[in-house]
């Protein structure tokens with residue numbers, strides 16, 4: 001396991017302090033109380049999640065050691081992954097950074113799986129703007145997207161709502177993948193659906209990785 005430290009933080013295996021230090025730097029997320037690898041530490045230092053310290057480069061004060069003793073990855077896993085929906089994809093150390101960031105944000109920033117708030121996956125209606133790649137010219141344009149469970153569709157508009165949606169995707173066959181296909185954007189998403197027995201893909205992104213949550 002020392003060879004793939006990301007598995008510790010992504011999956012939350014290690015629950016103790018005094019890790020044998022591998023050649024990879026081991027970082028501590030001070031607010032959550034978990035050990036993370038260098039890659040994941042970049043997400044854990046987002047202010048809304050907390051701050052990080054290197055166990056090799058930084059002075060680790062006694063209080064933090066005690067905090068880590070009473071928390072740790074195993075306890076964090078119990079708390080922050082109490083009710084992960086069975087269909088939610090858990091990234092592994094081999095997955096891309098975007099996928100890991102979304103997982104870490106969902107777990108620690110939005111606390112989606114602690115069971116304390118209503119499941120965000122039961123969202124019935126949502127609308128917002130995403131940048132969508134044009135089918136013909138490949139240029140990204142800002143489009144209004146509406147997700148409606150009542151209608152059973154995800155639809156988008158190129159102009160005024162009153163003139164009707166430009167595209168509709170049945171929710172039942174909807175699938176979304178981060179960084180799928182050829183989107184050269186950090187928070188890019190490939191959305192596919194099956195329509196008339198054919199698979200259709202659209203490519204979207206948003207500047208804020210959080211916003212794409214509802215399509216995940």
Ligand SMILES: [Zn+2]
Pocket residue numbers: 005006007008009010036037038039040041
């Ligand atoms: Zn990691």
